[in-house]
Structures are given as structure tokens and as C-alpha cells.
Amino acid sequence: MENTFDIAVAGAGPAGLMAAIAAAGKGEKVLLLEKMEKPARKLRITGKGRCNITNIKPEDEFLSNVFPDSRFFRSSFRNFSNTDLVRFLNVAGLDTVEERGGRVFPASQKSRDVAEVLVREAEKRATVICNAKVSRLYTEQSRVKGLCYEHRGKQIDVPVRALIVATGGLSYPLTGSTGDGYEFARHAEHGIVPLRPSLTGLELEDYEAVCLSLKNVELSLAVDGGIVQREFGEMEFTGYGIDGPSVLKISRNAVDAIRANKKVAVLINFKPALDRQQLMNRIDREILSIPTGSFTDLLKKLLPSAFVLPFARKIMMQANRKLTTFNSSDRERLVNGLFATKYSVSGFRPFSEAIVTAGGVCLQEINPKTMCSTLIENLFFAGEVLDLDANTGGYNLQIAFSTGYMAGQNAAI
Ligand SMILES: Cc1cc2nc3c(=O)[nH]c(=O)nc-3n(C[C@H](O)[C@H](O)[C@H](O)COP(=O)(O)OP(=O)(O)OC[C@H]3O[C@@H](n4cnc5c(N)ncnc54)[C@H](O)[C@@H]3O)c2cc1C
Incomplete structure (x- = not known):
């Protein structure tokens, strides 16, 4: 065996870097090993190159965005919170800015700087x-x-007094996160909660591909006929189906329902700010303004142009119909379509496109106050390798930083 170190950290993503910083800060001799040519490849592409570092929401609100067991994360969060992280980065020379929804970004807007x-x-x-x-x-x-x-x-052998596994999950494997840590955990006889892509796009059936971004829409997830989740905000139609902020939020439940062979559908409300009567009145006003127009002309006043023809076909109405022939049952059909266009969900995008991995090292076998294995006394886990994931909004990186910090501190004597 060559060299001696007190603590080794496997993986130099956000969790491993923070674990190494915390352990070395306690005076330990730390070896941080990264399999790629440079550390933190995934961190460099986060937030579309801007890196949503954390979210400044208060503890309870923050934790309501963490799955599957936010109680597990509470100790790590209290030990190194969102405000601690921002302070740490500011002292280290990185200015940060807070944006809509409590999301924190580097002031330079460059993830590379983080x-x-x-x-x-x-x-x-x-x-x-x-x-x-x-x-x-x-x-x-x-x-x-x-x-x-x-x-x-x-092949280099290194003796260590403690090891921290921070090898990430399975998403975006080209960044180096190929799931090696799960093998180490299995070797140590840890259980692995089934791994699934999360924060990922959904593939639709009976869907006519169109590329389009929508704002202020309400997206509902239906499982076996019942609505289980509603999200309001932005979404995109893509070549395969739907993606974007609201879709990512429902994707965790959608993926699990699809994997359980349940019937999954999404319903899109294009006019969530209006009630039924208000929408009827709006349609009547629009028709009055173009009395000799066609159904297409009417739809152009209600929806983005790129979606007009696919929508007309979806609700099975002829686009070139004259509005003079538009009757009350047509109006009903249009209102129903605008409030709840339904698509069956046939699948989800794979790990290569998913933002995070749901599932991982079983939390019941990890001490939440130290991040130490309960099976192997000097083995620690941190970051996405754990069965912890969260919504978009900076929560996932905070999980990596807080659990990394906790593991580093506790691996040190
Ligand atoms: C496109 C994209 C955008 C994202 N944007 C955001 C965002 O803006 N905000 C947010 O909160 N979250 C975001 N995330 C999620 C966030 O990046 C991850 O949750 C976070 O990086 C997990 O950190 P980690 O350190 O646990 O794992 P990783 O970042 O995956 O790091 C693990 C490291 O371990 C290394 N490694 C793996 N196996 C070995 C081995 N055998 N030996 C040595 N090294 C190894 C890998 O090469 C990698 O560098 C985004 C994810 C993606 C894919």
C-alpha cells in the first residue's frame, strides 16, 4: 500500500468536495479521488449553466421539497443550512444573488465559478x-x-481510517455519475432502493409533436383516473411529449406510477385564471370580434399559433369551420379542451436526460446525524448516491452540500 491518509473521499462532485473541505477543516489528512479529468463536471452544467446553488426558503418549506423522507435530511440541513452555504461561498469569494422563488445563483450567472x-x-x-x-x-x-x-x-491501494462515498447517482452519466457508489454500498451489504430517473420529461401517446413553451398553465397528473398532483407554471411541448418546470415537478410521481403499471395521464388547463363562465364570455367576445372568421382565427386568439392546428385535431374540430356555424355544443367542446386537454403518458425520459436519480442507498441504514453507515463503522455516504432527491429550485445541490458537510465533519475524529 502506498501513501497514508486519514480519510478518502470517492467522487469530487458537490457532495465530495464539501465532504473533503469539512474533514480537512478538522485537521485530517484527506485524499479526494475523482474519476473524470476534472472535478465537478455535473456541477458545471447545472441550472442551464447558471447553477441554482440552493433555495433560501425556511426549513419546513425547504424540507417539503425533499423526498422520500425529508426528516432524514433535517439534521444535515440544520448542521449546514442554505444560509450557511451562501455564507461559506461568499466568504470564499463567490458573490450570489437571490431570484424568484428563493432560488440562489452565482452573481456571475456562471456555474463554472461555483x-x-x-x-x-x-x-x-x-x-x-x-x-x-x-x-x-x-x-x-x-x-x-x-x-x-x-x-x-x-492500480493503487490506499489504507484509510474512514471512507466517504460521494459518487453521485446515474443521471447524465457522461459527467462521470455512473452509479459506482451503489456497487460499493452493495459490497458493504447495504440495501439499494430501486433507482429511477426523476425530474425528467414525459412521453405522450396520441400526441402530435410540436415545439412550444407555455407559461401560466396548470398541469394535472392523473393516476388510474384520479388527480394526484397539480402544478401551475411553465411547461414545454417537445418532440416526444412534455418537459419544463411543471412537468419535472410531477415526474417523480408519474415515473413511479408508470413503473407500477398504472394508467397515467396529464391534463393541461390552458386558461387556469378563468372560471367556466369567464371563459365562455371570453369566447363569445372573440367570436363577436371576428364574426366571419374561422375556428382557426378564434383559436389564434386563445392559444399560441404553433398549437392551434394540433389542438383543433386533438379536440376533433375542423380548423377551417366558419364561426357562423359554431353552436353551443362546439363551444362546450372548446371550453372542455381549453380547461382539460388530456394525454395518456406512455413513458419517461431515461437517466441520460434526467436531472436526478430517485432511489439509492437505503436511509434506514445510515445515521442521519453523521451520514455514517450503521453496518460499517467507518463508511460514510453523501449526496445523490443516497435515497434522497428533491424538486427543482436548488434543493438537490443543498442536499449534496449538507450531507457532504455532515459526512466530512463526522468522518473526522
Ligand atoms: C443538467 C442538470 C442540471 C442540474 N441543475 C441543478 C440546479 O441548478 N440546482 C440543483 O440543486 N441541482 C441541479 N442538478 C442536480 C445536481 O447537479 C445533483 O443533485 C448533484 O450534482 C449531486 O451531487 P453529488 O456530489 O452527489 O454527485 P455528482 O455531482 O454526480 O458527483 C459525483 C462525482 O463522483 C465521481 N465518481 C463517480 N464514480 C467514481 C469513482 N468510482 N471514483 C471516483 N470518482 C467517481 C463522478 O465523476 C462525479 O464527479 C442538476 C443536474 C443535472 C444533470
Whole structure:
């Protein structure tokens, strides 16, 4: 065995970088191993290149966005909260700004700057080696004795006093997150809650592809005929179906229902600000303004142009019909379509396109106050490798930072 370190961290994403910073901050000799050519590849593409670092919502509201067990996350969040994270980054030289919905971004609007600050802080305190893939753990009598990593064609064994696994999930595998940590957990006899893509697009049946962004719509998720979730906001029609903020929010429940072979559908309300009578009145007013027009002309006043023909076909009304022939049952059909256009959901986009992985290392076997395994006394887990995920809005990165910080602090003596 070469070299000696107190603590090794596998994976230099946000969780691993923060774990290394916290452990080294307690005076430990820390080795941070990253299999890609540079640390934090995924962090560099977060938030469409802007990086939504965290969300500044108060604790209870924050935790209501965390799944499947937000109570597990409470201790880590209290120990290193959203405000602690922002303060840490500000002191380290990264200015931040708060935007709509409590979302925090770097003032430079560049995710690269967040990654670079963290890497710099980690490199000040720990030994960071890239192109270093952790390939196995050595365990003996409920303890990790060391690990092996591959570096420039060599297999290098390192003895450690504690190991923190922060290898991420399965989403966007080109960034290095290929699920290696689940194998380490299995080796240590940890249970893995089934892995599913989350915050991902949904594929629709009987859907005519159109590329279009919509604002201020209400999206409802129906499972076996009953509405289970409603979201208001933005969504997009894409080549395969739907994506965008509201869709990502319902995707966790939709994916689970599809995997359970349930009947899944979405209903889109294009006019959620109006009640039935108000929408009827609006339609009547529009018809009066174009008495000799066609149904297409009317729809153009109510919906984005790109969606007019697909919508007319969806509700089975002839687009070139003259409004002079428009009767009360046509009006009913139009109102029903505008309030609740229904599509069956046939599938979901894969891990390669999903923002996060739901499922992971079983929380029942991890001490929430330390992030230490309850099976192996010096093995810690942090970040997306755990069975913890959240809505969009900066929550997922905070999970990585808080659990990383907790693991780092507690792996240190
Ligand atoms: C496109 C996209 C945009 C996102 N935007 C946001 C956002 O704006 N806000 C937000 O809160 N969340 C966002 N997320 C989610 C967020 O990026 C993740 O939740 C977060 O990166 C998880 O951090 P992590 O450190 O646990 O794992 P990762 O970031 O996946 O890091 C794990 C690291 O471990 C390394 N690794 C893996 N296996 C090994 C091994 N065997 N040996 C050594 N190293 C290994 C990987 O190469 C990787 O660098 C986004 C995700 C995606 C895909």
C-alpha cells in the first residue's frame, strides 16, 4: 500500500468536495479521488449553466421539497443550512444573488465559478487527484481498511481510517455519475432502493409533436383516473411529449406510477385564471370580434399559433369551420379542451436526460446525524448516491452540500 491518509473521499462532485473541505477543516489528512479529468463536471452544467446553488426558503418549506423522507435530511440541513452555504461561498469569494422563488445563483450567472471556488477550497486543504477511479473497497470485520483506485493504468491501494462515498447517482452519466457508489454500498451489504430517473420529461401517446413553451398553465397528473398532483407554471411541448418546470415537478410521481403499471395521464388547463363562465364570455367576445372568421382565427386568439392546428385535431374540430356555424355544443367542446386537454403518458425520459436519480442507498441504514453507515463503522455516504432527491429550485445541490458537510465533519475524529 502506498501513501497514508486519514480519510478518502470517492467522487469530487458537490457532495465530495464539501465532504473533503469539512474533514480537512478538522485537521485530517484527506485524499479526494475523482474519476473524470476534472472535478465537478455535473456541477458545471447545472441550472442551464447558471447553477441554482440552493433555495433560501425556511426549513419546513425547504424540507417539503425533499423526498422520500425529508426528516432524514433535517439534521444535515440544520448542521449546514442554505444560509450557511451562501455564507461559506461568499466568504470564499463567490458573490450570489437571490431570484424568484428563493432560488440562489452565482452573481456571475456562471456555474463554472461555483465549481472553481469549491475546487480551490478543496485543493487548499486536501490532496485532489483526477483521472482516479475508485474501483474497490477493502473491508474487514465491519470496517473499511482501504481502497483501490485506478490512475494512469496503475492500480493503487490506499489504507484509510474512514471512507466517504460521494459518487453521485446515474443521471447524465457522461459527467462521470455512473452509479459506482451503489456497487460499493452493495459490497458493504447495504440495501439499494430501486433507482429511477426523476425530474425528467414525459412521453405522450396520441400526441402530435410540436415545439412550444407555455407559461401560466396548470398541469394535472392523473393516476388510474384520479388527480394526484397539480402544478401551475411553465411547461414545454417537445418532440416526444412534455418537459419544463411543471412537468419535472410531477415526474417523480408519474415515473413511479408508470413503473407500477398504472394508467397515467396529464391534463393541461390552458386558461387556469378563468372560471367556466369567464371563459365562455371570453369566447363569445372573440367570436363577436371576428364574426366571419374561422375556428382557426378564434383559436389564434386563445392559444399560441404553433398549437392551434394540433389542438383543433386533438379536440376533433375542423380548423377551417366558419364561426357562423359554431353552436353551443362546439363551444362546450372548446371550453372542455381549453380547461382539460388530456394525454395518456406512455413513458419517461431515461437517466441520460434526467436531472436526478430517485432511489439509492437505503436511509434506514445510515445515521442521519453523521451520514455514517450503521453496518460499517467507518463508511460514510453523501449526496445523490443516497435515497434522497428533491424538486427543482436548488434543493438537490443543498442536499449534496449538507450531507457532504455532515459526512466530512463526522468522518473526522
Ligand atoms: C443538467 C442538470 C442540471 C442540474 N441543475 C441543478 C440546479 O441548478 N440546482 C440543483 O440543486 N441541482 C441541479 N442538478 C442536480 C445536481 O447537479 C445533483 O443533485 C448533484 O450534482 C449531486 O451531487 P453529488 O456530489 O452527489 O454527485 P455528482 O455531482 O454526480 O458527483 C459525483 C462525482 O463522483 C465521481 N465518481 C463517480 N464514480 C467514481 C469513482 N468510482 N471514483 C471516483 N470518482 C467517481 C463522478 O465523476 C462525479 O464527479 C442538476 C443536474 C443535472 C444533470
